[in-house]
Amino acid sequence: MSKPKQPDGPVLVVNAGSSSIKTALFGSSLRELLRIEATGIGDDEEGRITCAGESRDMALCDHTAALTEILSAMVAYGVAVGDLSAAAHRVVHGGPDLSRSLRITPQVRGKIAACIPLAPLHNPHNLAAIDAITAAMPDLPQCASFDTAFHATNPPVAYRYALPGTPETAGLRRYGFHGISYGAMVQNWKEVTGAPLPNRLLAMHLGNGASLCAIHKGRSVATTMGFSPLGGLTMGTRVGEIDAGAVLHLARQIGIDAAEDLLQTRAGLLGLSGISADMRRVQAAATPAATFARDHVCYWITRQAGSMISAMGGLDGIAFTGGIGENDTAMRKEVLANLLWTGNVPSWVIPAAEERHIAEQALIALKEAPQP
CATH class of the missing domain: 3.30.420.40 (ATPase, nucleotide binding domain)
Incomplete structure (x- = not known):
């Protein structure tokens, strides 16, 4: 099965969980081209790649292996790795500093890692996908959209806990999540x-x-x-x-x-x-x-x-x-x-419509960010 390549370069959206990675490709006018999902990561008997509705069982030992298989399925479908214009990731927790979609730099990656204690079930897997794409395609621009960002407009009386402002309470506040979903809802x-x-x-x-x-x-x-x-x-x-x-x-x-x-x-x-x-x-x-x-x-x-x-x-x-x-x-x-x-x-x-929103926000972030 094949599909014509997109001249403007598709955006690969990546949503990595603990045992699965969901990806979607968006081309011109943010039209969805393809969905590929890896499930059963880390389970030799449950691993599976599903591309355009067709599934194949295979061992997926970790997120790097899963992303390698996802990219192979994408190429087999007719989209070359070199055709991609960017990868865009859903990241659950951006902490107090990462409150909008951003191009991923070493500094941004470091802040995502610093938020692991705030979202231990999510941020490590988000980072694993970011690192795997960096290893496979080091020159591909990557962006992150944060589930916490939409709630940055909450007033202090809503987000602050009734705690003293001491060093040990720094960062203890309400952040809120599912912001990508809510942001997409409002925009569309x-x-x-x-x-x-x-x-x-x-x-x-x-x-x-x-x-x-x-x-x-x-x-x-x-x-x-x-x-x-x-x-x-x-x-x-x-x-x-x-x-x-x-x-x-x-x-x-x-x-x-x-x-x-x-x-x-x-x-x-x-x-x-x-x-x-x-x-x-x-x-x-x-x-x-x-x-x-x-x-x-x-x-x-x-x-x-x-x-x-x-x-x-x-x-x-x-x-x-x-x-x-x-x-x-x-x-x-x-x-x-x-x-x-x-x-x-x-x-x-x-x-x-989270994936489409992530792709759109990535394109905006790439236009705003200085080239490395």
Whole structure:
């Protein structure tokens, strides 16, 4: 299978997770050309490359091996490595300094690495993909878009914790996440909906990771996630809302590392249901624990929605995105039913368009950045 090369040079968008790498190629006018995904990284029996809907099983020992296979699949599809104009990465945490899309320099890479303690499940894998492309294509410009950047407009009263300003508390603040998803939603709103962007929009990114965002006049003014992607709503394996005293108690009882593992990977929908972190499997199980887990997710969405509405001083529209937000009709209906007290507020389902937004932001960053 082949495809004509793009004269203006496609942008390769890379979204690296712990065991998977999702990539998409965007050509002229940001038209999507191709999707390639590597899954089962680090598992000799589960490794797989899927290109244009066709899959091949293979061992993928690490992110470098996975990206090598992705690039080989891209070349086999008809896009040469030398045709690329840039690689653009999703990076979860940019810390207090990286608040917009940037060309990756050694200094920027260093700041991404410094944020690893803030997003230990994400930033190391984002860096692994950046480093793998650097090794394979050292002259290819690379850019990073940060999930935290969209929330840089939150006022201090929203992002600051009630802590003294001492050296040990430096950097402890609410950052917020899923900002690439929310930024894409705002930018593409009129094109997708045909309607003007509501003045006060309650945006819900609901998936294995989930958050709400209060978007007032196109800018984030509050969001449910905080210092890390661990906080806020009940999620697939993450605990969401929990008192700091409970975290301290857990750390004393089982140790810091075990407490982190519990809160990050064994809590949330999985922990409550005892079945899965996948909402579809939990819904299909229909056990009392599964039903309670689903109710817990819905309850905390609607309870924290009230906080977001308060931050905006009212509500003019609701938008759902993400895997659950887009595909779980029953969940959307339940959330909207619980928010009937807000009045006859319109709602939309907005397909996630993070990759296209990352590509677009990369092109802007490359124009702004001085050539090395």
